[in-house]
Amino acid sequence: MAFTKIRSLLKNLLLSAVVFVVSVELLSFAAIKTKLIPADAPSYEWPTFVPFWNQLDKKFSNWHSPNARYVHVNSCYNVTYRSNRHGMRDRDRTIKASGKRIVYLGDSFAEGYGLARADRLSDRLEAMTSVPHLNFGVSGNFGPTQYMLLYRTLAKKFDHSGILVQLLPDNDFTDDDPAFWRRNPRDWYRPLFFERNGAFELDYIDKKKFEETDGWNRREFVKGLRTIHRNYSYTSNLIAYFQALFEDQNTAGRTGSYSGYYDFTDQQAARLEFVIGELTEAAGEKTILFVVTPRASDIERFRKVGPPSRFNALIDRLKAKHGSLRFLDLLPRFVARSDIDAFYNDCDGHWTPEGAAAASEIIHQHADYESFQ
Secondary structure, three states: OHHHHHHHHHHHHHHHHHHHHHHHHHHHHHHHHOOOOOOEOOOOOOOOOOOOEEEEEOOOEEEEOOOOEEEEEEOOOEEEEEOOOOOOOOOOOOOOOOOOOEEEEOOHHHHOOOOOHHHOHHHHHHHHHOOOEEEOOOOOOOOHHHHHHHHHHOHHHOOOOEEEEEEOHHHHHHHOOHHHHHOOOOOOOEEEEEEEOOEEEEEEEOHHHHHOHHHHHHHHHHHHHHHHHHHHOHHHHHHHHHHHHHHHHOOOOOOOOOOHHHHOOHHHHHHHHHHHHHHHHHHOOOOEEEEEOOOHHHHHHHHHHOOOHHHHHHHHHHHHHOOOEEEEEOHHHHHOOOOHHHHEOOOOOOEOHHHHHHHHHHHHOOHHHHOOO
16 A cells, blocks of 8 residues: 555656656747747757867867867757868868968857858858958957967968958957956856056966866766757756856846947956057058947947947057058948848847848948958
8 A cells, every 4th residue: 555655656746747847848948939038949969079169279269179060059040050170160271372361350250150151241251252251250258369369370370361350349358358257157268368567468267177188078078968958958948048147147347238339448448459469460461450340239329328439549549559450340330220120139149141241241342341352
């Protein structure tokens, strides 16, 4: 009798657990599919256990595994990313080449986060001009210090005639700020310039974690196991979304109303000036065109308070200091557009194909870009 009661109790508990799990999964499915919560969706792809993005390079940290593939599913898009033998999210590129080629640097907007390769800015410009645009963009808080080091140690090896940089004020100031990362709960190996004795000195945070190869491989295997859950469960993606949201809300220096065009500090501006100077020195006589890219929050702030005078003054100082620099700011041009709401994904704020298309048209018609051709 007692055994029968225990078996009945266990059966009821198991049934309740199954009902609970199914109910939560259905609710998660509804929340993501209706775009109530902008979390990723399952890809139903078995993970390769080879991460597409990782802190792979000792000099600049974030990079893609060579010849890797990743299916990224969200309520806004379903795209497949592929990297070439060099680790670029790009078609295969040779190091040596005759004729003009453009090196393209930046973060997730440059890489084309959420976009098919043909929809990205670099590929659109390449199609318009027949000039190869070598895409070295990397997602994951990839700041100016990182793409400066990437250029110095990797991209510079590729024959090229000019450099296009996608500057994102939304996070390029904070990505390079050691104070920001000291308060950031993420466990992240990355290069930063620290101000020491009145000068900027390159150093790395979490250096030991890069050198611990066995521990690194174990962590990547664990990430692969977690990816199984996310690739087959809406609930897991919902939990991951709220975990990231909690981390972002607890990162000092950023608020919901933050705009990089307006809210950067003087110290952050000085560091950016220094890093751009380092990139200019590495580029030698090559022209560098910075395409300054707004997020939706920057456009909203512009409409409320007008042009970002401090940011514009910073750009004027950089142009006066370095004759090889050119700047094209998309902010005033985007503000003037009536179709701007179609330019950004609701789920993560990155460009839609329409946003990338609009930017490519503006750049293509700009006089400084034409000098590349």
